[in-house]
Amino acid sequence: MAYIEMKHSYKRYQTGETEIIANNDINFEIEKGELVIILGSSGAGKSTVLNILGGMDTNDEGEVIIDGVNIADYNAKQLTKYRREDVGFVFQFYNLVSNLTAKENVELASEIVADALDPVETLQSVGLGKRLNNFPAQLSGGEQQRVAIARAVAKNPKILLCDEPTGALDYNTGKQVLQILQDMSRKQGATVIIVTHNGALAPIADRVIRMHDARVKSMDINEQPQDIAALEY
Ligand SMILES: Nc1ncnc2c1ncn2[C@@H]1O[C@H](COP(=O)(O)OP(=O)(O)O)[C@@H](O)[C@H]1O
Ligand SMILES: [Mg+2]
Structure with missing residues (x-):
């Protein structure tokens, strides 16, 4: 069994007379420690998948296996x-x-979990050792996103879920953030899932899941993911 598995997962929204199917029989698997990109245009159902994986939303049907447990069976308290x-x-x-x-x-974030990483060390690891006492408004967009990554990583989570993490950043700053996320997977063994509409990012991932119209269209393994430094997009 893979570390993460979505099996025949459906999410439907009822608005008046019409039913929108946001996720239509989603199936994929992800191995521990992989850097995964879920790719697709706006409205494809990517955020819905990510939110269900993260327990921020629930599916209507199907299994969501995380480290051997089907979280689709969880009640609200277990999900929290x-x-x-x-x-x-x-x-x-x-x-x-x-x-x-x-x-x-x-x-x-680190205060709410038992086996948290040290907040200062985590900020140092994303290059913000000199910005510990700055407020968000005193930081650039890229620096703020690195704080957000440190906040997520400091919990030492099973999975790191990123929804368009470079969407608000310029090209070079976006590359820095991607490098940090790739390092989290390669050096720390974290399982990192990035949702994006930018197909140019696909070469950096170990696994690429392509979505279109609420379905998974393909899943590919990159045997030799590209280094971010060499990426042009
Ligand atoms: N709360 C909601 N109510 C109704 N429709 C929704 C809701 N959330 C998402 N949708 C619809 O589900 C589809 C997939 O949305 P989403 O997962 O956000 O796509 P993506 O992240 O790929 O842009 C879209 O058609 C969207 O409008
Ligand atoms: Mg989205």
């Missing part, structure tokens, strides 16, 4: 515990607490 202890999230617009420093933002 799962989100808190096992998942790190990184969003397009960082979602930092504006009146807390970089260090305090990371502590907010």
